[in-house]
Amino acid sequence: MKWRIRSIGRYYDANESTIVYFDSCSGDTHLLSDFAAHVLQQFSDRPLTTEELVNHISQSMESGELAVLERSVSGVLEQLVALDILQRD
């Protein structure tokens, strides 16, 4: 199963631990953790499976435990779906 972003949104990144995300589809504005925003940005080109997503992110991060990363990504995906920012493809 793949995940798809609902709209190409806009970001405000002030180099803090949180980032403002504007969802062009709903018109809602969200305060996301920088990790959640990083996850979201992976979807800008195409829908991804959870495995593809974890793979993408692990490449851009310093080495860490894959299981921890998978758990973190799953939690963020749940949040982004609950916020209606992501949907199942």
Added chain:
Amino acid sequence: MKLVGDLATVDLTNRLQRGILALKIGPYIYNVQSNVPSVTTGIARLYADFRIANAEDFVDFDVGIEYTGLLQRLRGETKFLFDKKSPFEPIPRGQAYAFLEWGMNWCVSLHTNEYLKLHAAAISRNGSAIIMPGIPGAGKSTLCAALGLSGWRILSDEHALIVPNTTKIVPLCRPVSLKNESINAIRSFSSDAVFGPVSERTHKGVVAHMKADMHPHSHDIQPLQAGAMVFPRYSRDEPQRLNTRARTASFILAAYHSFNYSLLCETGFEAMKTLIANVECYDLVYHDLDWAVKVIDELPLNRADR
């Protein structure tokens, strides 16, 4: 240009009754009509230094507070009029002046979207402005009034009008709305405060408006650069403090305090982004006005000062 204060009382009363008193207020022109004596008193006292528009000028908002018939007059009820229509329930005579001011706020809150509008007080000094957003009761009007009485220029007590994709604030100086304990707090703070009619038993309690145009440049209409955004909060019990706020969290809070951020969609987001990225943001908790004014006095507003 003629000022309201140049009119004899009889002329002012006559103009208000006939609905031919058009006032220049910031970027807008309000035409005001009223046959209620307390409204005439309030306009005479609080708008004395406002310019009267020319007869041929375009009127943005046509407002009034009127007794509309004998029965209404006997009941002591008035109506707020907007474009000669009454959008609200009748208003007790004793609250007429407060409702005129609130109605004038409502005109801007609902009907203008050329600016990003924040529910905020705004003040300036030496050409730099501070935006102070806050929910009703946060203490922003009280602080705004105290700052106005301490040499700051009041740009607005209610609406910070931001030119999109800039940090410029368009002045919209009108009387400051004070409620309940704030009225005596400001009377004690300075004997220079000039008040209009007191409206009792409104849905917000006792309300009185204070003359806001005390600065030599109060009626200039040029936009001013914002240097800071301060979120004030009155608290009797907490320690007074000024803390720097994160910009992203300030963005969300400022959007919450906006009248039209959501309506403007991407334009609103970009306007807020530009504003927040270029001002310093603070939380201010206070209970002593002298302390709060001193803290605001010492804020660095120009980029070179920071």
